[in-house]
Amino acid sequence: MANPLTPKDRTKIPRQKMPEQEPEHRRQNFAEVNLGLNFHLATQEAMRCLECAHPKCVDGCPVGVKVKDFIALVLAGDYLAAAAKIREDDILPAITGRVCPQEDQCEGTCIMNKKFGAVGIGYLERFVADYERETGQIGLPPIAPPTGKKVAIVGSGPAGLSAAGDLIQKGHQVTVFEALHEIGGVLIYGIPEFRLPKEIVRQEVENMKRMGVEFQTNIVVGKTVTVDELLGEEGYHAVLVATGAGLPQFLGVPGENLCGVYSANEFLTRVNLMKAYKFPEYDEPIYDCRGRNVAVVGGGNTAMDAIRSALRLGAKNAYVIYRRSEAEMPARAEEVKHAREEGIQFLLLNNPVEFLGNDKGWLRAARCIKMELGLADESGRRRPVPIRGSEYELPLDVVIIAVGTSSNPLVQSTTPDLKTRKGGYIEADPETLKTSKVGVFGAGDIVTGAATVILAMGAGRKAAAAIDEYLRTGVW
Amino acid sequence: MGTDGFSIAEARFLAPDVKLFRIVAPRIARKQQPGQFVIVRIHEHGERIPLTVAESNPTDGTITLIVQGIGKTTKLLNRFDAGDIIPDVVGPLGRPSDIRLFGTVVVIGGGVGTAIAYPTAKALRGAGNHVITVLGARTKDLLVLENEARAISDEVFVTTDDGSYGEKGLVTDKLKALIAGERKIDLVLAIGPIPMMRAVAETTRPHGIKTLVSLNPIMVDGTGMCGGCRVQVAGRSQFACVDGPEFDAHEVDFDGLAKRNAMYREAERQALERFVSDPKPDLDLIRHRCKLEDVTPR
Numbered sequence: 001m002a003n004p005l006t007p008k009d010r011t012k013i014p015r016q017k018m019p020e021q022e023p024e025h026r027r028q029n030f031a032e033v034n035l036g037l038n039f040h041l042a043t044q045e046a047m048r049c050l051e052c053a054h055p056k057c058v059d060g061c062p063v064g065v066k067v068k069d070f071i072a073l074v075l076a077g078d079y080l081a082a083a084a085k086i087r088e089d090d091i092l093p094a095i096t097g098r099v100c101p102q103e104d105q106c107e108g109t110c111i112m113n114k115k116f117g118a119v120g121i122g123y124l125e126r127f128v129a130d131y132e133r134e135t136g137q138i139g140l141p142p143i144a145p146p147t148g149k150k151v152a153i154v155g156s157g158p159a160g161l162s163a164a165g166d167l168i169q170k171g172h173q174v175t176v177f178e179a180l181h182e183i184g185g186v187l188i189y190g191i192p193e194f195r196l197p198k199e200i201v202r203q204e205v206e207n208m209k210r211m212g213v214e215f216q217t218n219i220v221v222g223k224t225v226t227v228d229e230l231l232g233e234e235g236y237h238a239v240l241v242a243t244g245a246g247l248p249q250f251l252g253v254p255g256e257n258l259c260g261v262y263s264a265n266e267f268l269t270r271v272n273l274m275k276a277y278k279f280p281e282y283d284e285p286i287y288d289c290r291g292r293n294v295a296v297v298g299g300g301n302t303a304m305d306a307i308r309s310a311l312r313l314g315a316k317n318a319y320v321i322y323r324r325s326e327a328e329m330p331a332r333a334e335e336v337k338h339a340r341e342e343g344i345q346f347l348l349l350n351n352p353v354e355f356l357g358n359d360k361g362w363l364r365a366a367r368c369i370k371m372e373l374g375l376a377d378e379s380g381r382r383r384p385v386p387i388r389g390s391e392y393e394l395p396l397d398v399v400i401i402a403v404g405t406s407s408n409p410l411v412q413s414t415t416p417d418l419k420t421r422k423g424g425y426i427e428a429d430p431e432t433l434k435t436s437k438v439g440v441f442g443a444g445d446i447v448t449g450a451a452t453v454i455l456a457m458g459a460g461r462k463a464a465a466a467i468d469e470y471l472r473t474g475v476w
Numbered sequence: 477m478g479t480d481g482f483s484i485a486e487a488r489f490l491a492p493d494v495k496l497f498r499i500v501a502p503r504i505a506r507k508q509q510p511g512q513f514v515i516v517r518i519h520e521h522g523e524r525i526p527l528t529v530a531e532s533n534p535t536d537g538t539i540t541l542i543v544q545g546i547g548k549t550t551k552l553l554n555r556f557d558a559g560d561i562i563p564d565v566v567g568p569l570g571r572p573s574d575i576r577l578f579g580t581v582v583v584i585g586g587g588v589g590t591a592i593a594y595p596t597a598k599a600l601r602g603a604g605n606h607v608i609t610v611l612g613a614r615t616k617d618l619l620v621l622e623n624e625a626r627a628i629s630d631e632v633f634v635t636t637d638d639g640s641y642g643e644k645g646l647v648t649d650k651l652k653a654l655i656a657g658e659r660k661i662d663l664v665l666a667i668g669p670i671p672m673m674r675a676v677a678e679t680t681r682p683h684g685i686k687t688l689v690s691l692n693p694i695m696v697d698g699t700g701m702c703g704g705c706r707v708q709v710a711g712r713s714q715f716a717c718v719d720g721p722e723f724d725a726h727e728v729d730f731d732g733l734a735k736r737n738a739m740y741r742e743a744e745r746q747a748l749e750r751f752v753s754d755p756k757p758d759l760d761l762i763r764h765r766c767k768l769e770d771v772t773p774r
Contacts, residue, residue, distance in 0.1 A: 179699050181517055181524075181564040189701075218566040220699055224503050248703040250713065257708055257732055259739040266702035274523065274696065280750050281757075283523035283549060284696070285743030361735030408700055410718070 003075055007050050015117035016045045023341040027311050030193045030277055033338055034098070037120075042127045045120045046074040052111055057121060060109030062458030063162070065089045067106055067121055074124055083132035084139030086125060091165030091208070092158070092457065094133060094200045097126030099191060100454045101332050133200070138207050144171035149471040152177060152236040154221045154411060157185025158453045159242035159444025159460035161204070164213045166464035172471060174212070175236075177219040182273060185244055187453070189273040190265075192305050194312070198272070222410035227418070231439050238439050238467045241418075241426060242460060245445035246408035250401055251297065255355030260287060260363035264296070264306045264402035271309045287398050290314030295366065295394070297321045297352055298402035299329035304339050306400045311342055318344050319394070323351040323371050323384040349373070349384065353391065355399060365393045405450050415440070425449055432466040433459065438476050441467055481561040481765065485538050490620045493545040494588055495554045496530075502537030504529075504567050510595035511573030511690065511722055514539070515698040517564035518553050519761035525549050526695045526717070528592040529568065530621075539565075542591035542620065548747040552758055561765035569698045570721045575599045578686075579662035580606045582654060583629070584647050584676055586668020587613055590621045592690055593667040598628040606630050606659075610650050612668065616641035648675045661685050666725065670734045677725035687725035691716045693737060708732050 003010070019035040020026070026033050037045065049071045057067040065086055073082035086093040100122055102108070107118035132138055149172045153160045156178040164174045182188050184201045209215065219225060221243075230236045248263030250256050267286070270276040274284035294315040296307040299322035311318040320339070322329060325348050329336060340346070352366040370390035373382035407424040419427040419436035426435055426442040433441045443463040444456035470476065486498035504514060513528040531540040545551040556562065573596040583597040590611055601607045609629040613619040614637045626632050633650050634642025643650065647668075655661060664687040666676035673689040680687045693705040693716050700718040707716055708729035714720065751758060 179566065180697060181566070189697075218564050219503070220566060220569065223568060223699075224507060224566070246699070246701045248701070250703070257706055257713060257729075257736065259736055263703040266696060266704045269696050269702050275521070278521075279743060280747050282521045283747060285523075285740045285747070287739070288743070361732065361738075410699060 003047060003049070003051065005047060010048050010050060011112065011116045013044060013048050015048070015120055016041045016123070018120075018123055023338075023343070026194065027342040030312055032197055033194050034126075036130055037123050037127045042074060042124060045124055046071050048112065048116075048119050049075075050111060056109040056111055057106040057119070060106045061089075062105065062454050063089045063461055065106070065125070070128065071119070071121070071124060074128060079128045079131040080135070080137055080139055082128040084141075086128065087139060087141060089461075090457065091162050092204050093125055094129035095158075095187060095196060095204060096454055096457065097122055097129050098196050098200075099452075101452060103333060105454065133203055140207060140211055141169050143169055143211060146173070147171040147471065149173065149237045150175070150235055151238045151240065151467060151471070152230045152234070153240045153242060154227075155185055155242040155244055155444070155446075156183045156205075156215065157242060157244050157444065157456065158187065159244075159456035159463075160185065160240065161208065162457040162460035163240050163242065163443060163464040163467070165208060165211070166461055167467060168208070168211050168213050170464075170468045172468070173214075175214045175216060177221050177225075178215065178217045179220040180273065181217050183215050183217065189269045190302065190305070192268065192272055192309050194308070195305065220410060222414040227411060227415040227437075227440060237471055238441065240441045240443060240460075240463050240467060241411050241435070241446060242442070242444045242456070242463075243408055243411055243446045244456075245405040245450040247406045248401070249404045249406055251352065251403060253352060253354050255357055255363070256401070258355055258357040258363045259361050260396075260398045261355060262287075262398065262400045264298070264302045264400050265405065267306050267400045268302070268309065271313070277309075277313060286313065288314075289398060291316045292397035293317045293319075293395055294398040294400070295319040295321050295347075295396050296400040296402050298404070299324065299331055300402060300404075301331045301335055303400075303402035304331045304335040306402050307344055308339055308342060310398065310400065311344060315398075319347050320344055321347045321350050321352060321366070321368065321394075323349065324381060325349055325373060328381045347394075351384070351386070352399070356393070363396055363399060365395045366399060367391055368394050405445075407446055407449075411446075423449065431462070433463040434466060434470075434476070439470075481563045482565045484556055484558050484560050484562065487557045487560075490542065491618050493551075493554065494618070494620055495543050495545070497541045497543065497556070498538045499541065499562065499565060500537055501539050501565050504565065505532045505537045505539050506534045508532035508539060508568040509572035510575065510599040512568035512570050513698075513721060514541070514565050514567030515569060515695065516541070516553070516562060518549060518556070518562055519758065520563070521758075521761055523549055524564075524696055524698070526569070526692065526698060528690070528692075528721075530591040530594055532595075542588055544588040547744050548751045548758075551748070552751065552755075552762070556762075556766055560762075563765070566698065569717060571719070573599065573665075573722055575603050577604045580608065580659050581663045581665065582608045582610060582651065582661055584610045584612065584651065584664065584666040584668065584672075585621075585625070586647060586666075586672040587618060588620060589668030589672075589690075590625065593665060594621055594624060594628075596665060597625070600665075601628050601630070605663075608654065609633070610635065610647050610654075611642075612636070612647035612672070613641075614638065646675070647672060648679045651676060651679050655679070655683055655685070663688070664725075665689075670730055670737070673725060673728075674730040677728070677730070681726050688722050689725040689728060690721045691723060691728070691733060692721065693733060694739065707736075
């Protein structure tokens with residue numbers, strides 16, 4: 001069906017609201033917060049698209065999803081075709097529909113955004129991807145005839161998966177190596193069940209297996225096998241390093257090794273990958289947060305994920321301690337809103353300067369200092385400055401440090417001719433993602449530093465295109 | 477590999493609750509160096525536990541693990557037998573031991589710590605060192621790898637707390653005697669329970685003898701990602717999984733390590749109790765890849 005409404009009438013339809021679990025209820029479970037649009041809401045939302053001649057939404061998407069085309073298919077009621085249309089550019093639509101910061105990308109550039117509220121592109125993407133999954137009729141793209149070339153991908157996170165999806169379609173043989181026991185990288189260990197159900201990640205991985213991608217778990221490249229061995233005796237023609245920004249950063253304040261102090265990586269890995277929230281049915285434990293005071297330090301999405309997980313584990317008081325103000329918080333607005341609705345308490349312009357323990361080595365409090373905003377720093381955000389004499393003690397049983405990550409050196413340190421830059425990140429050409437070593441490409445957080453799922457997927461696609469060209473031409 | 481799991485070629489008890497497993501893991505066997513460890517997960521609901529590799533054989537592609545059944549996971553693992561499959565084994569992880577000619581090296585193994593010390597002791601001997609091995613155990617039954625240690629050491633001494641075998645006393649008593657003896661000691665490597673390693677560090681400190689310990693803090697991923705295994709060494713936070721597991725004993729904050737290792741004691745107790753009173757849910761999880769003839773926990 002073509003859109004029967006005039007552009008003016010389309011702007012009169014309000015942006016549809018995503019149905020959600022009620023805050024009081026959802027804070028007690030790990031089930032997904034957003035419930036997804038129904039057919040009616042999806043149609044209403046699709047009707048809002050102005051079908052621009054030069055759609056800005058496509059420019060705003062790091063992987064160039066053909067937004068206008070897929071929304072037209074939603075309106076026509078051909079949801080499977082809509083999903084297949086997305087898959088031409090984005091191999092993981094059910095995932096990106098949930099975790100992309102659309103407000104900064106496709107929806108940020110949507111012409112409707114300023115005056116009427118952007119078209120809910122993310123909601124619609126999720127809607128068609130879920131429909132496709134529930135019908136079991138996944139529109140897998142066609143595979144080119146075999147080229148006889150082998151590609152090794154190191155890391156099974158968003159960059160690795162999207163590169164694998166593109167390379168397998170080009171007819172190359174693709175093996176993805178993962179250090180952990182489950183495929184998905186940050187999608188599995190980092191992002192919680194209530195934001196991205198793991199079953200969806202598993203389903204997407206299954207789709208890739210059906211397309212012919214081979215996955216090997218329990219392989220730490222740099223330890224179990226080196227990049228040189230992959231290119232040598234293992235016979236791979238190209239290697240893509242997509243290992244992510246895996247090492248947790250700490251604050252460097254006294255008391256950080258007390259029991260009860262976690263990195264966000266550890267806390268989230270225990271909860272998400274190891275399912276510690278189901279202890280003792282699952283073996284990996286996590287500190288029993290029931291009735292306790294828990295805080296996260298940091299203001300990004302990871303911080304929100306961690307503290308909302310702690311709340312669901314039963315925390316009595318759950319705090320976000322952030323040294324700047326809400327305006328500077330890097331977390332998505334939706335995550336902050338969800339966190340507030342669930343009862344997370346925000347201690348903005350606060351910063352811990354020391355963690356205090358009891359005689360058994362357990363955390364009992366954080367000594368915090370209040371901050372005010374000074375002049376802008378190199379990031380363009382106003383620099384937080386401590387207010388003298390404002391220190392106080394905040395009683396805490398658990399604190400989770402979520403102030404960023406740095407590069408994991410396992411691959412770089414065992415690949416001597418792979419050049420790195422400051423911070424140990426891999427040096428790669430911004431367009432071709434070629435590294436200093438012939439046959440080796442780099443993509444995702446290990447090149448850029450910590451970013452988002454979709455940016456990593458975009459980099460994975462770019463790398464896949466460059467790898468395909470290299471394999472076809474042999475020209476480095 | 478990986479998705480198909482790792483099959484057990486050989487399994488036998490060395491002592492009550494202490495079992496040796498030879499596991500088919502060709503990639504790890506080829507890369508393994510003394511001092512490195514693997515992380516093992518034994519079923520779909522399992523935790524990830526680090527275990528040091530006692531021996532590796534690149535020719536037949538096997539690695540040997542020696543497991544003391546203490547908690548739930550190790551007790552369940554000790555019910556696996558030859559032919560059974562362990563779903564996840566990843567490694568080799570950690571930095572290898574520093575193997576070179578030091579001169580005279582005293583290697584101290586406390587309990588199953590001996591299994592961890594053994595490959596390093598063997599390599600140190602191979603590098604031309606005079607290796608004196610001191611094996612300590614609470615009682616004779618708990619002593620492991622004595623014959624293996626004898627085969628790769630120039631001198632071997634055994635101490636038991638109760639005097640049931642070797643000399644009655646602690647490994648540090650023997651160490652003190654060795655320090656007071658004729659031979660100059662160039663390096664001490666001590667691997668065992670935290671109190672033992674701390675006591676060894678305090679014994680050698682006044683004499684300025686270089687002393688190394690291999691630490692076994694709680695880990696999750698083993699690749700530096702979670703930071704759960706951090707220990708204070710020389711006033712700095714170090715990750716045992718990637719910066720260790722061996723560290724200078726005189727710089728390690730053993731007190732902090734012991735406290736962090738006790739972090740999940742209550743959960744560990746609860747898990748073990750639940751397993752012992754009703755092992756069925758766990759046995760069901762491993763049944764499809766294990767023979768499991770009896771159903772009573774050992």
